[in-house]
Amino acid sequence: MARDLLKVRIDEIPDAGLDVSIEKADERFAALVAGLAQGPGEQTGKAQVRLELWPKRIDAIGSFAVTVPQVCVRCLEPFVMHLEHQFTQYLMRTSADDPEEAGDGEIELSLRDLDRSSLVGDEVDLGGILQEELLLATPTKLVCKEECKGICGGCGAELNSEPCTCEPEIDPRWDALKALKLD
Ligand SMILES: [Zn+2]
Numbered sequence: 001m002a003r004d005l006l007k008v009r010i011d012e013i014p015d016a017g018l019d020v021s022i023e024k025a026d027e028r029f030a031a032l033v034a035g036l037a038q039g040p041g042e043q044t045g046k047a048q049v050r051l052e053l054w055p056k057r058i059d060a061i062g063s064f065a066v067t068v069p070q071v072c073v074r075c076l077e078p079f080v081m082h083l084e085h086q087f088t089q090y091l092m093r094t095s096a097d098d099p100e101e102a103g104d105g106e107i108e109l110s111l112r113d114l115d116r117s118s119l120v121g122d123e124v125d126l127g128g129i130l131q132e133e134l135l136l137a138t139p140t141k142l143v144c145k146e147e148c149k150g151i152c153g154g155c156g157a158e159l160n161s162e163p164c165t166c167e168p169e170i171d172p173r174w175d176a177l178k179a180l181k182l183d
């Protein structure tokens, strides 16, 4: 079985830190990128993660750029989603031989404030970190463009390229509103 490049043993991180480059050729990363895609189209992605060793934690400082096909939730047209994201995660190290683990109150508090810390044992799973960050970076509403007008629920017109042909509804509240605005 091929070595999982996204799993880094902590004893393999040199004091100067470790830079890991992840390309889409990496199977696990490719699967994460594919998980964001909808419909056919080219998928590209690359990520960089720097791991820095600290006595009680490991900092994972990274970035990625990912391009995947998507479908607009408003107009239902396919579009190309491009995500670029930078992140820092603080990974608290567990150590059985250190019962004073909670002693460093200052660091613990600031890390808890960031709410981005998790525990690691003897290896760092870059796949889990990247998966989390990819989800964070993905907008909750996937639209082809911010100003996409979508599809009219009445006549079905694709409002970016054609006008709505619905009969205007007569709403008595409209007259009241007009009267207000004219004052
Ligand atoms: Zn759209």
Ligand SMILES: [Zn+2]
Pocket: 152, 153, 154, 155, 156, 157, 164, 165, 166
């Ligand atoms: Zn319409």
